[in-house]
Amino acid sequence: MYHLSDIKTTVQQTADAIAAALKIEVEIADADLIRVAGTGKYKIRSGSPMNDGFVYRHVMKTGEPVIIDNPGYNELCKPCTCRGNCLELAEVAIPIRADDQIIGVIGLVSFDEEQTKRLMDNKQSLLSFLEKMSELLVGKVVESHQNRERELLTSQLLTVLNLLPDGILLINDQKKVTHFNTHARKLLDIEANQELELYQLLDDKKLWLAVEKGEQFSGPIRGKRVATQLYCDVVPIKNNEVIEGAVITLRDIQQIKKLVKEATVSEIETHFSQIIGNSAKMNELKTMALHVAPSKATLLIQGESGTGKELLARAIHQSSNRKGHAFIAINCGAIPENLLESELFGYEEGSFTGARRGGKMGKFELAHNGTIFLDEIGDMPLHLQVKILRVLQERRVERIGSTRSIPLDVRVIAATHRDLEEMVKTGEFREDLYYRLNVIPLMIPPLRERQEDIPVLVQFYLDYYSSVTEKAVKGLTPEVMVKLTHYPWPGNVRELGNVIEYCVTMVVGDYITLDNLPQRIRDGLKSEPKSSSLNLKQLEREAITKALTLAETEGHKEDAANMLGISRATLYRKIKEYQIGENKTFF
Numbered sequence: 001m002y003h004l005s006d007i008k009t010t011v012q013q014t015a016d017a018i019a020a021a022l023k024i025e026v027e028i029a030d031a032d033l034i035r036v037a038g039t040g041k042y043k044i045r046s047g048s049p050m051n052d053g054f055v056y057r058h059v060m061k062t063g064e065p066v067i068i069d070n071p072g073y074n075e076l077c078k079p080c081t082c083r084g085n086c087l088e089l090a091e092v093a094i095p096i097r098a099d100d101q102i103i104g105v106i107g108l109v110s111f112d113e114e115q116t117k118r119l120m121d122n123k124q125s126l127l128s129f130l131e132k133m134s135e136l137l138v139g140k141v142v143e144s145h146q147n148r149e150r151e152l153l154t155s156q157l158l159t160v161l162n163l164l165p166d167g168i169l170l171i172n173d174q175k176k177v178t179h180f181n182t183h184a185r186k187l188l189d190i191e192a193n194q195e196l197e198l199y200q201l202l203d204d205k206k207l208w209l210a211v212e213k214g215e216q217f218s219g220p221i222r223g224k225r226v227a228t229q230l231y232c233d234v235v236p237i238k239n240n241e242v243i244e245g246a247v248i249t250l251r252d253i254q255q256i257k258k259l260v261k262e263a264t265v266s267e268i269e270t271h272f273s274q275i276i277g278n279s280a281k282m283n284e285l286k287t288m289a290l291h292v293a294p295s296k297a298t299l300l301i302q303g304e305s306g307t308g309k310e311l312l313a314r315a316i317h318q319s320s321n322r323k324g325h326a327f328i329a330i331n332c333g334a335i336p337e338n339l340l341e342s343e344l345f346g347y348e349e350g351s352f353t354g355a356r357r358g359g360k361m362g363k364f365e366l367a368h369n370g371t372i373f374l375d376e377i378g379d380m381p382l383h384l385q386v387k388i389l390r391v392l393q394e395r396r397v398e399r400i401g402s403t404r405s406i407p408l409d410v411r412v413i414a415a416t417h418r419d420l421e422e423m424v425k426t427g428e429f430r431e432d433l434y435y436r437l438n439v440i441p442l443m444i445p446p447l448r449e450r451q452e453d454i455p456v457l458v459q460f461y462l463d464y465y466s467s468v469t470e471k472a473v474k475g476l477t478p479e480v481m482v483k484l485t486h487y488p489w490p491g492n493v494r495e496l497g498n499v500i501e502y503c504v505t506m507v508v509g510d511y512i513t514l515d516n517l518p519q520r521i522r523d524g525l526k527s528e529p530k531s532s533s534l535n536l537k538q539l540e541r542e543a544i545t546k547a548l549t550l551a552e553t554e555g556h557k558e559d560a561a562n563m564l565g566i567s568r569a570t571l572y573r574k575i576k577e578y579q580i581g582e583n584k585t586f587f
């Protein structure tokens, strides 16, 4: 909404100009019928409301000009207290219209015969003159409104700029700094109101050139007045292809490193005490793992899916002097082959189509001073196995598209559920890498080979899920424990955890009964002789086929994976391996 009072001085000047030109008194009121300007006897009334103002009110309402040659007797004067006693002899009033709103009225009033005659003899030319004056006022009021909006927007933008955690510099086409936010002031040690040129603040010819040529730029740079190392992004500002300047974003490199560390240092602290199981096999494994944890040695953890390979790797990291640094886990089997290389080793800017500006750090670099956990190493393609071997031997990494090799201090823990020795024989895994990884092998036995751990794991998950679901489950009946102990657990501890979650969800009374068990556990898949890998495979194939059939009604492989307590990637791999559902589509 436009307000004439916002341009009061202009309105008064316009009233004065009209009065001087026509030699008739002028009064201008706004949309609320408050006098904004007046001449002659109306001048002192400026700012006061028009209590009567019937004619002006009519003009505001109809939007039509009005000419009155009989004030006091006209229809519009009927309600006026001065009816029949009006001092005015004639009156002309026209609306001031901005867009679709009427924002005020200009009125001309005659108090003597001569003024009246002038008014009445030149009605048409007066009306068009007043219209021009009205347009002039509208132009001014719109301009003032736009100026205020612009000022508001500028102050909002400056507030936002000052709230940003990055330093921001706005540069014009002469490479002068036109604006800087509070953070840039701190980063670059600028005093308020200082006039500066880009080269006085940032010392990098590549950056100056990018700004000059209107090109983007990203990279580390040095400040001229500060020792801080900065990371800078330049975005050019162009108008119709003409370079008008640039926006420069600055971040403290130490700060970025701190953030990366905070984001990557494992927030889940895993200790050996969290690895449940007191069987002789597990105790032996934990003793061995605790013993090797402080060393730098590369480790290879082998075990079926869900046996706790990642859990063990985290506990080892936590027990080493690397615990304050990153634990970076990457599942080599779950990442598409074409992305795996850049995930592991990173890349330089422009090294391939789609490469991110500024390049990208690989997982090895992120794990510097910490531990990298290469899960499912058996799924690593052969050409990447060579690269991994090189990193292990040279303790340096080269990003894709770079010739610079970066020194690394990383402990490697690899894991697999596959028989790497067998893969070496068939040529699927490099022998040299196998020996390099297998310096200290750690084998986690499957759950069916340490049945004595089952009750304690059951109790652990029972306590956990009872507390998350806020259900006071007291325990399980002896028959349930027998079923759980004799089930072969192809998905190992992960599957057991899922089964207990299922039971806690289903149970109604205090104790979990046979009815609360998932069908496959109730049916009791028979554990085959443990030494026969063929039979174990058959068992696994059976369990997977069953889970897929059960999940089929719900239509998701994810459900089947959950039932089995294995990841989706593992399920896909096993379906392929066992050629399950060749003639059938499981969704």
Ligand SMILES: Nc1ncnc2c1ncn2[C@@H]1O[C@H](COP(=O)(O)OP(=O)(O)OP(=O)(O)O)[C@@H](O)[C@H]1O
Residues within 6 Å of the ligand: 274, 275, 276, 277, 303, 304, 305, 306, 307, 308, 309, 310, 311, 312, 375, 417, 493, 494, 497, 566, 567, 570
């Ligand atoms: N001994 C254990 N004590 C407590 N929890 C365990 C144990 N073993 C495994 N788990 C739990 O089982 C789940 C699977 O463990 P983890 O991911 O470490 O297994 P994995 O062998 O790496 O599996 P995959 O090969 O499928 O990636 C996790 O929730 C983990 O906490």
